[in-house]
Amino acid sequence: GENVEQHPSTLSVQEGDSAVIKCTYSDSASNYFPWYKQELGKGPQLIIDIRSNVGEKKDQRIAVTLNKTAKHFSLHITETQPEDSAVYFCAAKGDSGAGSYQLTFGKGTKLSVIP
Amino acid sequence: DVKVTQSSRYLVKRTGEKVFLECVQDMDHENMFWYRQDPGLGLRLIYFSYDVKMKEKGDIPEGYSVSREKKERFSLILESASTNQTSMYLCASTTDRQEAFFGQGTRLTVV
Numbered sequence: 114g115e116n117v118e119q120h121p122s123t124l125s126v127q128e129g130d131s132a133v134i135k136c137t138y139s140d141s142a143s144n145y146f147p148w149y150k151q152e153l154g155k156g157p158q159l160i161i162d163i164r165s166n167v168g169e170k171k172d173q174r175i176a177v178t179l180n181k182t183a184k185h186f187s188l189h190i191t192e193t194q195p196e197d198s199a200v201y202f203c204a205a206k207g208d209s210g211a212g213s214y215q216l217t218f219g220k221g222t223k224l225s226v227i228p
Numbered sequence: 229d230v231k232v233t234q235s236s237r238y239l240v241k242r243t244g245e246k247v248f249l250e251c252v253q254d255m256d257h258e259n260m261f262w263y264r265q266d267p268g269l270g271l272r273l274i275y276f277s278y279d280v281k282m283k284e285k286g287d288i289p290e291g292y293s294v295s296r297e298k299k300e301r302f303s304l305i306l307e308s309a310s311t312n313q314t315s316m317y318l319c320a321s322t323t324d325r326q327e328a329f330f331g332q333g334t335r336l337t338v339v
Contacts, residue, residue: 114287119270145326156232156318156330157271202270206326215261215286216328220270 115140115207119219126193127227134222136203137185145206146179146186147216150199157202161188193226200224231255234319234331241338247306249334251319258324260302261286262294265316265333277302309338 116139126132138146144165149157163170163177163186170177174193179186190197200223204216235250253260261276263286273286275294283294291313295303302321306313319331 122268147327149328149330154332156320156332157328158330159327162327215273215276216326217273218263218271220268 115143115205115217117203117205117217117219119203119222121222122220123223123225125225125227128193128195130193132188132190132193132197132224132226134188134201134203134224135185136187136205136219137183138205138217139184140205140207141181141184143205143207145216146177147204147206148175148177148188149202149204149218151202151221152199190224193224195226195228198224198226232319232321232329232331234317234334236334237332239334239336241306241309241336243310243338245306245309245338247309247336247338249304249306249317249319249336251302251304251331252300253302253321253329254300255321255323255329256299257321257329258299259322260296261320261322261328262292262302262304263318263320264288265318271318274304309336311338314338 119136147162150160151157174191176189200221202221203219232253262274263271277283277296293305317334320328322328
């Protein structure tokens with residue numbers, strides 16, 4: 114089945130700096146790659162996603178890039194703010210069998226933005 | 229807004245008890261999922277359902293069962309709770325584009 118590795122597990126940045134979180138996946142047939150933000154005491158919330166027919170997608174201060182050849186994708190947050198502090202999860206969705214229904218998640222990155 | 233509601237935020241149960249965790253979504257989604265979340269392990273899939281009365285095992289189904297009698301409701305059952313099932317449990321439903329919406333989570337403690 115699919116395996117998703119996420120790095121780093123913790124990340125501290127100064128307010129205003131950029132943050133980058135990277136994920137690799139194993140199943141070359143995967144075609145959907147979302148990112149989730151989980152604030153303390155809440156469930157994960159979708160913040161951005163990318164599908165395998167595009168290489169980059171932006172939404173204000175966040176962007177995601179996808180390299181299908183290398184099987185990795187990354188989340189970029191620019192001009193970080195204290196409210197960006199949270200745990201971020203990447204995920205990948207397979208393309209066949211049970212994998213076409215389920216997302217496989219990375220283990221998460223705890224981002225701390227220092228004012 | 230899509231809403232996924234889990235019946236309890238916090239639960240404390242005794243070892244050996246039968247435990248029911250309930251999840252309801254209001255967006256007519258076909259697919260529903262139960263995950264458990266543990267520090268350092270991320271989200272691990274327990275069971276999912278792609279239709280009423282249909283269920284599929286995820287990565288860690290041992291010790292759990294599920295029920296989907298109605299499209300909007302997906303229940304997770306711990307037949308005989310054990311201390312190693314102390315965890316945060318998250319329910320999710322997905323759109324036909326696979327965008328997942330999560331509930332707020334149920335923190336279960338088994339003593």
